[in-house]
Amino acid sequence: MxxxxxxxxxxxxxxxxxxxxxxxxxxxxxxxxxxxxxxxxxxxxxxxxxxxxxxxxxxxxxxxxxxxxxxxxxxxxxxxxxxxxxxxxxxxxxxxxxxxxxxxxxxxxxxYMPSGEHDDYIMFASGGQSGQVLVIGMPSMRLLKVIAVFTPEPWQGYGYGAEGTMEVLAGGQVSGQDVLWGDTHHPAISETEGDYDGQFLFINDKANGRVAVIDLRDFETKQILKNPIAVNDHGGTMVTPNTEWVIEGGQYAAPLGWEYSSLDNYAEDYRGMITFWKFDRESGRIQYDESFAMELPPYWQDLCDAGKLVSDGWVFCGSFNTELATGGVEDGNPPFEAGASQRDMDYLHIINLERAAEVAQAGGTIEVNGFNVIPLDVIVEEGLLYLAPEPKSPHGADVTPNGEYIVVSGKLDPHVTVYSFTKIQEAIAAGGFETDDYGVPILDFDSVLEAQVEVGLGPLHTQFDNQGYAYTSLFLDSAVARWTLGGDFSDLHPEEDWTLVDKLNVHYNIGHLVAAEGDTVSPDGRYLVALNKWAVDRFANVGPLLPQNFQLINIDNQGENMQLLYDMPIGIGEPHYAQVIAADKLSAWEVYPEVGWDPHTQSLHPDATNLGEERIERNGNTVEIWMTAVRSHFTPEHVEIEEGDHIIWHITNVERAYDSTHGFSLPGYNINLSIEPGETITFEFDADFAGVYSYYCSEFCSALHLEMTGYLLIQP
Amino acid sequence: MKSLRRKLLGPQIPPQDLAANPEKYRLPGYFLIAASILLLASIFLPYWKMTLLAPQYPGGLSVVAYLNRLTGDVREIDGLNHYIGMRPLEEAAQLERSLSIFAVTVISLLVLGAIFVHNQNAAYLSLPAMLFPLIFLGDMYLWMRHFGLNLDPTAALSGAIEPFVPPILGEGSVAQFRTVASLQPGMYLALLASLLILAGLYFHRKTYKPLVDAQANS
Incomplete structure (x- = not known):
């Protein structure tokens, strides 16, 4: 035996x-x-x-x-x-x-996630040109939800009549025109003391220079703001450690406030900018009037990161095109790609936000297009901005978990360059700077440099784990580099400080990367996702436009042990950045807290309607309807009006059961609602076309879902 | 006057006997006081619960009956019941629920009153409290039967679901639901009170029967 x-x-x-x-x-x-x-x-x-x-x-x-x-x-x-x-x-x-x-x-x-088991982590990824945010469970990499942000989305009833959503989208109008898409780039989860708190999510629209606020109690967009001084943006959104400020950095310089000026006057009239949006947790809204921007030299500011712990109160942004190239390849000038890549060094922007906020508060601003902007001369005078040379055409500027180091990757330089916040402070205190053409002090490179690590070709962005490693995406190498941090992090890893430890091939052309809580004061480690721009051969061919490829990587084991786990195709847009939060930090509502809830205000709707209170009232040409929805009927089921009437229609879903959402579709009038349990929605329209319209529940709710319908009779 | 009092309250305890054996005369009272307290306490506890289990409700739906109210997923259960034409649960036993607190208080006080009665009338006073659990369950059964057998014939699933009486205890099934009904702490207290009353009456009889007999023979 x-x-x-x-x-x-x-x-x-x-x-x-x-x-x-x-x-x-x-x-x-x-x-x-x-x-x-x-x-x-x-x-x-x-x-x-x-x-x-x-x-x-x-x-x-x-x-x-x-x-x-x-x-x-x-x-x-x-x-x-x-x-x-x-x-x-x-x-x-x-x-x-x-x-x-x-x-x-x-x-x-x-x-593998057995049925009914939930993921440990939730990733919020930008949806790129879809103008949305993707919610993905990790490590299963299952798509859980697509949050509508800048683009109308019918399933969520976002932008198809529901008053709150129409108001949010209208907040994103540009020059009074609806702009119903966005190029979402960088999501930011709200933080408390530098750690994700899971309450709100912010995201920018690069194309139109807009910022949105998503409430994570119901995963719905509550506010969109158009930046009044910039056409577009890039360096956003990031938040300060207690979410006092939402950062939106610019990108392509232009005359501030949408003015016109010839490119011949680039150096004089064109400007970069960074905007600090004041966020109020209580109302869940950005406070427009308390926000301000800073006028910056016309370098193309790129990604920013807020300082934390020791560097709290400071903000760091990379920049490129310090050459002030203006392109014009058609006229025999060097194209932007060459013109903006001539110098070996660009400028890391080091911004004293705490002081800037005081200056703005004290009235050190001018109004540009009705918005508070601290002008460049005040910035120089008050010492709000310092520059430090940074290797060639950088993309990311990422602050380590202890707030001491700022990691910059010059995408045309094989190193990551690490700056010390302590040394920056010493250099500022020492004084005696050179300045750029705009009078902004430039710190001596060597005096603020902590280390340079050769990681590979095309380094872009850096994230951190809990084992003293940093991870940098290498676009040209199509790889992720793992390298060691020094200082406080020295004891966490067995290798020498500031050295490359491992490189893992990814597929292909990685842009951003994201580690679990990898940009907070306490990263979790465990998982990293490579957000690859190209998929090439990874999935079945679905025509010339291929999905992007999110690759999940296990980073739990030290040394040369990064392990590729899973490929997730993203066939909805090109995501840029993502953030990953421990799932237990999120506590979304299962149903709205009370029957008659208005998600737009997160309070009771004045027209909440309970069972038995349904009614139709006419007041001149205006007809107002108070309707309820419950499995499996609307009350009332007959609505009779006359052509030309103005209709104000309120519907309350009086259900209290988990997942008992009702839809409401009204054909011919472009109306579609998602009325979640407890929610009250108002929509209005002019009954300009006579006829018989059947409205129906558009979310399969029950065995008698098809019978959940009614007639809107519009008499000629 | 004296004879009427004797007839209602029974014989008086001979003072010398009481002095000699105080515990003997107090013993029935202990049981009845305890029973009365338990029954009063049960007012604050649930008596009965039914859980409905179906695939789309992983946590189940439950309705919990207190003496004077229903709690739990009543709204959702009513919502489901409307498909088979069952009336809302709140419409059941409205009179009973409105009177229950008062009634239980009264029958508990009657039990306390029985302590001062030295003949068989003590049993009559205790009887409502002793039978209360049965009364509660019986009443609930009648209401469930009434609701289950009188479904609205115009309801959506009227043809699909035959009138039915869900089991008042244990498991049953209706449509895709499995029902599990069980007694709850309040009911256990009431049942315990019944047992205590029974014991109290046993000792009561043991103590006072000789006195009553002696009175009859005198």
Whole structure:
């Protein structure tokens, strides 16, 4: 028996091989990785007195014993029953048939989410040109939701009549015109003391220079603001450690406030900018009047990051085109791509936000297009801005978790350049600066430099983990570089400080990357996602426009052990940046708190209607309707009006059950609502076309969903 | 006057006997006081609960009956019941619920009153409290039967669901729902009170029967 036993265990099957190659620790870690945020059923949590890891270990040992005994008996007695419970062979067959490697199986085990289990992390990714935000569960990489932001979206009833959503979209008008798309770039989760708090999400629209606020109690967009002084933006959104300010940096310089000036006057009339939007948590809105901008030299400011802890109160932004190139390839000038890439150094912008806010408060601003702007001469006079040379055409400027270092990647330089905040402060205190043509002081490069690490070609953005590593995306190498931080982080990793540790190929042309809570004061490590611009051969060909590729990477193990886990195609737009928050930090409502809730104001709607209060009232040419929706009927089911009437229609979903959403579609008038449990929605329209219209519930709600309808009769 | 009092309250305890055996005469009272307190306490606790289980409600839906009110997912259950033409649960036993607190208080006080009665009238005074759990369940059964058998014939699923009486205890099923009905702490207190009353009456009889017999023979 003992011999058979050992023979069975050492039989070289593919699965056995896997178990040998994956160290026991690794297999154990995968099998037991139940982290906070994973929900368990009641019975499960009650019976889970014993740590899950021990349970699973026992289970695995138990299964192995059963397997061994059954195999042994099968061989000894020639019983046919053995095969039917031989789990090992079944899995073995799958492994053989699909030609899976041990790494494949390890990756599958780490990302597979059994039905009903929830992900540990939630990623908020920009939706690029879709103007939306993607909500993705990690590590399963399942798309959970697409939040409508700058673009109308019918499923959520966003921009198709519902008053609140129409108001939000109208906030994003440009020169009084609706602009119903956006190029969403950089989401920012609200922070408390430098850590994500899961209350709000901000995102910018690069194309039109707009910023939006999403309330994470219901995952809906509550506010869109158009930047009054800039046509477009890029360096946004980021938040300060307590979300006092939402940062929106500019990009392509232009005369501030939408003025006209010839490109011949570029140096004199064109300007960069950075805007600080004042956020008020209580109302969940940006306070326009308390916000201000700073006029910057006409370099093309790029991504920014807010300081934290020691550097709290400061903001850092990269820039390029300090050459002040104005393009014009058609006239024989160097094209922008060359003209803006001549100098070896551009300028890291170092902004004293705390002081700038005081200056703005004290009236050190001028009005540009009705908006408070601190002019460049005041900035220089008050010492609000310093420049530090940074290697060639940088993209990211990222502050380490302790706030001490600022990591910059010159995309045309193979290094990441690390600046010390302490040294910056010392250099500022020492004084005696050179200045640029606009009088802005330039700090000496060597005096503020902490380290340079050669990581590879085309470094762009950097994120951090909890093991003293930084991760930088390498666009040209199509890789992620893992390198070590020094200073406070020195003891966290076994390698030498400021050295490259590992490079992992990704597929392909990585832009941003994001680690779990990787830009906060306490990153989680564990997972990293490469946001790849090209997919090329990773997925089935769906025509010349290919999806982007999000690649999930395990960064749990130190050293040269980054592991690629999963490819997720994004077929909705080109995401730029994303942020990843522990799922247990989010606490969205299951249903709206009370029947008659207005999500736009997050308070009771004045026209909330309960069962039995439904009515239709006419006042001259205006007809007002108070309607309820419940499975499976609207009340009233007949609405009779006359051509030319103005209709004000309120609908309350009086349901209290989880997921009992009703839709409301009114054909011919471009109206579609999503009325979630407890919600009251108002919409208005002019009944300009006579006829018979059937309105219906457009969200399959119940067995009698099709019967949930009614007639709007418009008499000629 | 004296004879009427004797007839209602039974014989007086001979003072020398009371002095000799005080515990013997107090014992029935202990049980009845405890029963009365338990029954009064049960006012604040749920008596009965039914949980409805269906795939789309992973946590189940439940309705919890107190003496004077229904709590739980009543709104959702009513919403579902309208498909089969069942009337809203709030319409059931309205009179009983409005009187219940008063009634339970009164029958608890009657139990306390029984302590001062030394003949078989003590049993009559305690009887409503002793039978209260049965009364509660019986009344609820009648209402459930009434609601289950009198479905609105014009309801959407009228043809699909036959009139039914859900089990008042244990498991049953209707449409895609499995129902599980169970007694709750309030009911257990009331049942315990019944047992205590029974015990109290046993000792009451043991204590006072000889006195009553002696009175009859005198």
């Amino acid at each position: 003992a011999t058979i036993f050992s023979e069975t265990l050492s039989r070289p099957t593919a699965f056995g091989e896997l178990m040998q190659i994956m160290s026991l620790d690794q297999a154990h870690a995968i099998a037991t990785s139940k982290k906070p945020g994973t929900r368990t059923t009641k019975e499960e949590s009650e019976t889970m007195r014993r740590p899950r890891s021990t349970q699973i270990l026992y289970l695995v040992i138990g299964l192995l014993l059963v397997f061994a005994v059954v195999s042994a008996c099968g061989q000894a007695e020639g019983s046919d029953q053995a095969a039917s419970v031989d789990l090992g062979e079944e899995i073995d067959a799958i492994v053989q048939e699909r030609g899976l490697t041990p790494d494949d199986i390890s990756a599958a085990l780490q990302t």
